[in-house]
Each structure stands twice: as C-alpha cells, then as structure tokens.
Amino acid sequence: MATGTTSNDVKTNREAKQLTASSRLRVNAFSPSIKQGDDSFQDTDHLHRKQQTESFRAQEMGRTAHTMPTRSESGMSKVGWTVVGGLAVLGLFLLLSSGANRYDYTSSPSYLSTSASAYKTATTSMDEVMARCARSGTHHIACKVEHAAELASQLVSRQSRTPQQAVLAYKRRYARAPPRRFEAWVKLAIQHNATIIDDYDQIEVDLGAFRQAGLVGDKLKRRMLEAKLRLPGWELGQVSVVDGQAVVLGPDAGPLSASTLIELLKPVQSIVPDVSVLFNWYAEPRVPHPSAQPASQPFDSLDVSGKDPTSVLGKACPSYHLTPKRSWDSLQPPIDYCQEDRDELGDLHGFLQAPANFHPVNKLVPMLSRSKLSNFADILAPNVCYGHPMYLGYVDKIPWEAKDDSLYWRGTTTGEAQTSATWARGHRHRMLRYVKQLREAASKLATGVEADPFDDIYASNRTVAPSRQSVHVAGNTLPLFDYTDGSVVGALKRLGSETFNVAWNRFVLADEPTMASLMANQVTTDNEDRNEPYKHKFALDLDGQSMSCRFYQLLASSSLVFKQTIWSEYHDDRLIPWIHYVPLDLRVQNNELPMLLDFFIHHPQGQKAASKIASASREWAAATLRPIDVSLYYARLLIEFAELYNPVY
Structure with a gap:
C-alpha cells in the first residue's frame, strides 16, 4: 500500500463493494469493522456450566490426583x-x-x-488497540502484528515451569484434578523443552x-x-x-x-x-x-x-x-459455520x-x-x-533480505470433486483464477495488453483462454478484475505481474472433459523443487481436501506465510495470526491479497512488519511445532x- 493511502479509504472501497452486513467470514485485513459476533460462549456451553452445584464442584476439586x-x-x-x-x-x-x-x-x-470459563476473551478489544495505534501513527496492519506479538509473548509467559505448577494450573482451568499420568507427561514435556504446557x-x-x-x-x-x-x-x-x-x-x-x-x-x-x-x-x-x-x-x-x-x-x-x-479472537476468529451466511460461504470453498x-x-x-x-x-x-521428514523439507538457508519480493504457491487441483461444469468453484481454483486476473491486469497497466505472462512461459505450445473469455466457465463465481478501483490499480502498478508466482504444478482427479476444460483455461508448471518457496519472501498456503500438510515447512522457513483455510486444527491453541502467519479471507475478490503484498513490500512499516512475522514464525515453529x-x-x-x-x- 502506498504511504498516502489511508486505511479508511481502503476500508470504504472494500466494504461498499464486496461485503454483506451478515457475513462473518475470515477477517479481512482491510475491513476491521466486520462484526465478529459474541466473544464468549453461550451459557448453554457444555464447558461453561455455571449452574452446577457447589457440592459437585467440591467433589470434583477434591478428587485425588493420579500418579x-x-x-x-x-x-x-x-x-x-x-x-x-x-x-x-x-x-x-x-x-x-x-x-x-x-x-x-x-x-x-x-x-x-464446572469450570466457569475455560476460554478467556481478549482483555483489550481490537477497537482499543486500533485507537491506540491511530494515535501513535501506526498503520492498522502493523498494529495487528504488534498486538499479536504481545499475545504470543503472553502465551509463553503464562506456561507452568514445574509439574506442581502444572497441576495447580490444570485445577484452576478445568475445576478438576488432572488425569492419571499427567505429571509424568509434564515431566516428559519439560525434559524435551516443550514451550506449551x-x-x-x-x-x-x-x-x-x-x-x-x-x-x-x-x-x-x-x-x-x-x-x-x-x-x-x-x-x-x-x-x-x-x-x-x-x-x-x-x-x-x-x-x-x-x-x-x-x-x-x-x-x-x-x-x-x-x-x-x-x-x-x-x-x-x-x-x-x-x-x-x-x-x-x-x-x-x-x-x-x-x-x-x-x-x-x-x-x-x-x-x-x-x-x-480464543484469547486472540479479536484478531482472527474461527469460522462458526452455524452462524455464517451459508449461501455466501458455500460459493467459496470446495468442501x-x-x-x-x-x-x-x-x-x-x-x-x-x-x-x-x-x-x-x-x-x-x-x-x-x-x-514426517518428507513434509518438513530441508532447512531454509536463504535470509529474508536475499529473497525475491514475490508470492509463491504450487499445488494440484484438489479440494473438491471436479467436473467440467463445476471445477471453477473450488477454493484453490478460485484463488488460481484470481491470481491469473491479477497478472493480466498488472500486464495491462504496464504494457496496455491484458495478458498473463505465465501463459507464454508455461503454455507456449497451446492456447489458454484469458479471464474475460472464461468468466462463465465451469460454474465460476469470481467476478472480473475491476479497473475502477483506484487503490488496487495503484498497488498492481507498483507490484507488477512477476510478484504473483502462483500456479498449478499439475492437474489431478479429473476425467477427460474436466481435464480438457482445465487445460483450456489454466496453466501448469510441472513439478518443482520442494524448497522452491524459500526463494520468495511470501509463501501461500491453501486448503486441499482438508488442511494443508505443507504448512509446517512454510512456517519453519524464513518466509512470511499467507494462509487461507476454513478448518480448525489441533494447533489453533498455539498459532497466533498476524505474528505466526497472515490470514486470508475466503472472498479473494475483495483484493485483500495485492493490498497486503503492496503494504509488506512498499510501505516502510510493512517491510518491518513482514520481516517480523517471517522471523517470529520460524522461531515459533522451532520451539513449538517440532515432531x-x-x-x-x-x-x-x-x-x-x-x-x-x-x-x-
């Protein structure tokens, strides 16, 4: 983002054109005012049953701890x-x-x-955090990064250091004695220098x-x-x-x-x-x-x-x-499927x-x-x-400063049951079609010709339909690029098409008609070295059939990871968005991706924030995501x- 572009300008453009009042999908970095619903569980939550009797509470708290x-x-x-x-x-x-x-x-x-609340809401609202940053002249994205870093520090500092402390912490948190073998587990975790206890x-x-x-x-x-x-x-x-x-x-x-x-x-x-x-x-x-x-x-x-x-x-x-x-819900809440606009959400993800x-x-x-x-x-x-070592790759030896200012992703056409009439609806397919549009638009802004440079590089022996000719292909739900959006146009002029190094490496799970449709509208690069992402400052991670196995390799690298997902995973307790990775909205057409890249590459505060995230994620992976x-x-x-x-x- 250019230094002169304000967050309010971008927010107004994004919300006015793309967002609905009822939507509570993944939080858009440029729409911090999207409502996120209640910050705590309902009273009916089975973990927060305040109505349990005091006698039962005493019974649970009085249970003997098992060696x-x-x-x-x-x-x-x-x-x-x-x-x-x-x-x-x-x-x-x-x-x-x-x-x-x-x-x-x-x-x-x-x-x-009988725990009154196993999950604590944020002690400081995001509005308060943003107001504080506005007073100090801190960009709202850099503000999120700094706030997330504080939350990560708090997460580490509140962990127990001895089995005795862990037992007491468990009783306070869950209002019952810990399970049998718990102290043995704590001793083993401490022996292996585990960060999270x-x-x-x-x-x-x-x-x-x-x-x-x-x-x-x-x-x-x-x-x-x-x-x-x-x-x-x-x-x-x-x-x-x-x-x-x-x-x-x-x-x-x-x-x-x-x-x-x-x-x-x-x-x-x-x-x-x-x-x-x-x-x-x-x-x-x-x-x-x-x-x-x-x-x-x-x-x-x-x-x-x-x-x-x-x-x-x-x-x-x-x-x-x-x-x-969780405590950082003001930064990135998990998707609550039951509270979403399911018609909107259903158009965004293959599952x-x-x-x-x-x-x-x-x-x-x-x-x-x-x-x-x-x-x-x-x-x-x-x-x-x-x-597994195969999914962890080799150690990233390229320092942040030596990496290209570009975004990298390669993968296959998984994520939905593809047909020739529906393949373009999938979440991976939408992202790849969207990035193709960005490259086409960046080319037009630079040369006057709306063409994807990847077509010449990777499909020089065949014809690939440009986006404006394939807008009605295979159930596509993605609108065409809007050249009237001045902020996004300005960002693309600065970024250029070479920033978006995102493509399929091969087509899979497709019958002959589907394969023919894919070939007519998309390009493939063939397989590339597993450590190729290390050459780029920014790495993209997308859902496949479910979660993505490459996530830990990317987090352990010296690159900044953009992640788009609908899934909850076990590690959600210990990965904090905006300091360990940058979350991406499922609605790619809101142009969040180029605006984020422009901020991280060209804005002075963004360059510092991007380096901070890349470094923090690598350190965090080495401390908490080991085998x-x-x-x-x-x-x-x-x-x-x-x-x-x-x-x-």
Whole structure:
C-alpha cells in the first residue's frame, strides 16, 4: 500500500463493494469493522456450566490426583491396510471387552466440567488497540502484528515451569484434578523443552462433547464397537496403547501411514495408559455433531462424496459451536459455520460444495481426525504428516533480505470433486483464477495488453483462454478484475505481474472433459523443487481436501506465510495470526491479497512488519511445532481420553 493511502479509504472501497452486513467470514485485513459476533460462549456451553452445584464442584476439586488423505491422494485401498506394531489382538481387546448395548444421550453430571470459563476473551478489544495505534501513527496492519506479538509473548509467559505448577494450573482451568499420568507427561514435556504446557483447551472442547452426552466408560466402548461392527474396516482406523506400546490400524504405505504414527508415538507411548480410540484416515472430518439419536437406530455412515453437503452440515448445527473463540479472537476468529451466511460461504470453498470424500456418521463416536469445522465432534489430532521428514523439507538457508519480493504457491487441483461444469468453484481454483486476473491486469497497466505472462512461459505450445473469455466457465463465481478501483490499480502498478508466482504444478482427479476444460483455461508448471518457496519472501498456503500438510515447512522457513483455510486444527491453541502467519479471507475478490503484498513490500512499516512475522514464525515453529511437540500432543490427548475410556468413579 502506498504511504498516502489511508486505511479508511481502503476500508470504504472494500466494504461498499464486496461485503454483506451478515457475513462473518475470515477477517479481512482491510475491513476491521466486520462484526465478529459474541466473544464468549453461550451459557448453554457444555464447558461453561455455571449452574452446577457447589457440592459437585467440591467433589470434583477434591478428587485425588493420579500418579487421510483421500483415497485418491494416498492410494488407500482395502488391501493396503494393516496392523502395525504386532499387537493387533491386544489392541482390539480394549474395544471388544463388552457387548454393544443401547445408550441414550442423558448427560452424566459427574463428567460435566464446572469450570466457569475455560476460554478467556481478549482483555483489550481490537477497537482499543486500533485507537491506540491511530494515535501513535501506526498503520492498522502493523498494529495487528504488534498486538499479536504481545499475545504470543503472553502465551509463553503464562506456561507452568514445574509439574506442581502444572497441576495447580490444570485445577484452576478445568475445576478438576488432572488425569492419571499427567505429571509424568509434564515431566516428559519439560525434559524435551516443550514451550506449551498448560494451553490445551482444544482437547477440553473436543472431549467435552462426550462428557456432556454421558458417553464414557462402558458406554464409550460399546459405541466404538458399534461403529467397528457397522463400518467396513477400510473406512475406519484405530489407535491403541497396550502396556506402553502403540498399536495402529490403518494404511501402511507412504508417509501418511500407520508406520509414521507409530514412530511419532514411540517417544511418548510409555507414559500413556491402556486406551483405544478410532482413527479417521480420510482427509475430511466424519462426525458432524449429531442431535440425539434413538437408542435403537443403527449406526451408519453416509456417502456424500461429490454431493452438496449443505443439508448434512446444517443438521449438525447445535446451539453452541464446538470450536472455541480464543484469547486472540479479536484478531482472527474461527469460522462458526452455524452462524455464517451459508449461501455466501458455500460459493467459496470446495468442501462446502462437493467434497471429494465425505463419509459422515450419524451418531456421536470418538474418532481422531486431522481437522474439522466448528459444528463437528471429531477429536482433533495432529496430522501425521506434520511429523514426517518428507513434509518438513530441508532447512531454509536463504535470509529474508536475499529473497525475491514475490508470492509463491504450487499445488494440484484438489479440494473438491471436479467436473467440467463445476471445477471453477473450488477454493484453490478460485484463488488460481484470481491470481491469473491479477497478472493480466498488472500486464495491462504496464504494457496496455491484458495478458498473463505465465501463459507464454508455461503454455507456449497451446492456447489458454484469458479471464474475460472464461468468466462463465465451469460454474465460476469470481467476478472480473475491476479497473475502477483506484487503490488496487495503484498497488498492481507498483507490484507488477512477476510478484504473483502462483500456479498449478499439475492437474489431478479429473476425467477427460474436466481435464480438457482445465487445460483450456489454466496453466501448469510441472513439478518443482520442494524448497522452491524459500526463494520468495511470501509463501501461500491453501486448503486441499482438508488442511494443508505443507504448512509446517512454510512456517519453519524464513518466509512470511499467507494462509487461507476454513478448518480448525489441533494447533489453533498455539498459532497466533498476524505474528505466526497472515490470514486470508475466503472472498479473494475483495483484493485483500495485492493490498497486503503492496503494504509488506512498499510501505516502510510493512517491510518491518513482514520481516517480523517471517522471523517470529520460524522461531515459533522451532520451539513449538517440532515432531516431539506433535508426539507430546498425542500423548496429552490419549491421557485425557483414557479418563473417559476407563473412568475412576
């Protein structure tokens, strides 16, 4: 952004043209006034039950402390599944220990948290922060970066340093004694110099759904057995720990496999009690939060692959959402699907239109998944790719100052079930079509010819339709570039087409008509070196079928990461937007991307802020996103789940 362009000017242009009053999607950097809804949970939230009796609170406080990727991506098949670890029989006995009896959704008071509030809202409103920055002459984006840095510092400073401190912090946070093996976990975490000891609220949210439903102990095991009996084995994996050794049922080929998870669990398996939980190897989540189901209704899995999931997702909307708003919610709230304008949201992301592999179940069942929407009851666990060397790449040895002032992304056409009539609706496709328009517009502003330089570079042997000829192709929901928007035009003149080094590396998951349509309207660059992003100051990360496995590699680099996503992940407790990454709105047509790049490249405050984010994300990844941190999260999750699996009454 040019120094003379004010945030109010940009805000007025963006909001007047693109935003609706009801929309509460990912926060646009140039629209800080978008309403974000309530900052705290409803009183009905199962984690904030203030109505619990004092006697029950005393009872809880007085407890004695106890010493997949998609089938198309991974080649998943029924034949390719195996049991890793050599303890399959022992692993399965935990599930098969009792028969599949009926249960209902009557809440069990002894398993409801009495914590007044497990999630704290921001102590300083964003309006106050912005007002303070305005008085000091700080640009509103640089202001967000500085505020986010303060929040990150607070997150670190409030962590416990000893097991005794961690026990006290746990009791204060959740109003109950910590689970068995908790102190052993804390000692192991401290031994490995873990940064985060106390902030594991996502686990509390995820397991809270089962506590509220009274789905614990034998009921929990019977529900898991019911799922195992009703669903084919290739649909459902399993993670067990038996006598300190992990057992994993799942695909055993490639990095996203049972063997990878076994390796992640090895450093921590000795401190995990005997426990077993289902594991979802699909990329997409599987447990939309269900309404109460009759006890006699059989457990089932729907196949919504390639279909409109709106009805299924809508039925899963409870009165509260299962993804918490955290202390930095004034910077970037999670998407609450149940509160969004679903017509608008449905036009922006492939999963919400036609997911490639979506097999939701009809009852509440404990299942580990890599990501989910706000109204899903899957238990979030780290994707095993986050701990595999192939997805971490090599160390970035290029200093920030030596990198190109450009944005880089390469990927494939995943993210939705593509057809020749619909492929242009997907979130990746919209971003790639949008960036193509930016290159065309930048070329016209510089040379007078609206043409994409990438067409000549990467598709010199074929004809690629320019955006104005393909505006009605394949269900496109993206408007054409608006040359009357003076602020964006000015930014593109300064940036030039070479700033947007974003393209497909290949087309996948497409039949012949779809492939022909893609080829006529898009370019591919072929595969490039995995460390190619390191040459660029800015790296883009986009959802695929679900979350993106490249995220940790990018965060660990010396580049600034732009991330666009609808998904909640396990690490949302410890990654703070605007200091560890820059969030991008799903509505790419609001021109947020070029305005951000212009600010970070050309504005003096932006250059400083960009360098600060790139440095902070690298340091944070080295401290909190190591493979051992992934292992420790699994251990903490399994230890907490074991309290539901084998409760002490």
